[in-house]
Amino acid sequence: MEPPKEPLLDIFLDDPSLAAQLRKSVELLANNAPDPAMGEILKQVLHGEKSLRDVVAATDFSEMFRPYAESAVTDAAHMTDDEKETMAKQGRLQIDAEYEAQVQATSSRPASVPEDSDVYFRNRGSIMESGW
Secondary structure, three states, rough: OOOOOOOOOOOOOOOOOHHHHHHHHHHHHOOOOOOOHHHHHHHHHHOOOOOHHHHHHHHHHHHHHHHHHHHHHHHHOOOOOOHHHHHHHHHHHHHHHHHHHHOOOOOOOOOOOOOHHHHHHOOOOOOOOOOO
């Protein structure tokens, strides 16, 4: 069965790119969880059987997540500044690519669909320009 593609958190309804990043992160955690119980819970979230908010509220999620956080901190402590910058650059490129894909998807929608006002205001330009 194909997992649902809607955002895992409703705060991302208007930002499909961030919603995709969260989904990818949860997929990565689910597939590589050191705790099998955590992996199963996250897979249920991905399949729409549980809400991410409910899981965080109803479980000792912070304790389940602790090994990931400790590992990330340890890994980062052993990285050089150049490695950190390279990793940050890769992350920015991935996020930019997600946003570009979203722009392409929305720019190819039929003309009968009204333009989202957020897109209008994001692309409006400076308030100091004469077009205002």
